[in-house]
Amino acid sequence: MYLSCLLLDPHDRLVRKLLANRYELHRTLLSPYPEISREEIGLLYRVEPTLTHEIRPIKMLVQTQVAPRWQSLEPKRLPFLSEEAKEFHLTPKPGEIFYFRLEGNPTVRRNNGDYKGKRVELRTIEEQEQWLVNKGLKHGFRVINLETSDVGKIVSQKIENGTRHTITHQAVLFQGLLEVKDIAVFVDTVVNGIGTAKGFGFGLLSLAR
Numbered sequence: 001m002y003l004s005c006l007l008l009d010p011h012d013r014l015v016r017k018l019l020a021n022r023y024e025l026h027r028t029l030l031s032p033y034p035e036i037s038r039e040e041i042g043l044l045y046r047v048e049p050t051l052t053h054e055i056r057p058i059k060m061l062v063q064t065q066v067a068p069r070w071q072s073l074e075p076k077r078l079p080f081l082s083e084e085a086k087e088f089h090l091t092p093k094p095g096e097i098f099y100f101r102l103e104g105n106p107t108v109r110r111n112n113g114d115y116k117g118k119r120v121e122l123r124t125i126e127e128q129e130q131w132l133v134n135k136g137l138k139h140g141f142r143v144i145n146l147e148t149s150d151v152g153k154i155v156s157q158k159i160e161n162g163t164r165h166t167i168t169h170q171a172v173l174f175q176g177l178l179e180v181k182d183i184a185v186f187v188d189t190v191v192n193g194i195g196t197a198k199g200f201g202f203g204l205l206s207l208a209r
Contacts, residue, residue, distance in 0.1 A: 140185030
């Protein structure tokens with residue numbers, strides 16, 4: 001796997017436009033790989049949160065299963081101030097503990113009631129945290145410590161068959177400690193991400209020992 005860090009200029013007009021439409025940002029990040037399928041690229045990314053008064057560069061982390069080609073992006077596609085990339089091989093041990101960060105889109109599909117069959121947002125902190133705990137049980141880890149922050153709504157625009165569609169996702173930032181329980185399942189989780197809306201900047205599980 002490869003992890004890249006792109007620094008973006010918050011004053012650049014194109015950068016602001018792409019950050020305001022995660023659908024187009026995702027398409028832009030895929031554009032250096034026209035001959036490779038999305039499954040092979042395995043693109044996950046996260047725009048790191050910043051405070052409204054900060055004027056420092058915006059950090060974007062991008063994980064891929066293929067070597068980065070960010071220099072092939074023309075400035076008119078995605079101008080960035082700098083890039084760093086490294087290849088890494090995740091070899092955790094059972095019981096190993098990691099710091100983690102994840103921007104997720106906590107949702108569930110309702111089986112009954114007015115929203116039967118539909119995917120709905122989880123809006124309370126208790127529901128959101130339980131969502132991640134449950135994901136951990138399925139994805140090879142146990143949440144030990146957790147801090148949850150409501151990032152707010154992420155709004156994107158998609159044009160399909162000549163019609164513009166507005167797509168809204170609830171963003172929640174999870175940070176804390178996790179314990180590896182099942183190595184194979186956990187590695188697969190890091191590769192493929194957690195939850196829905198990965199094309200909109202959700203699901204990248206970042207780890208630090």
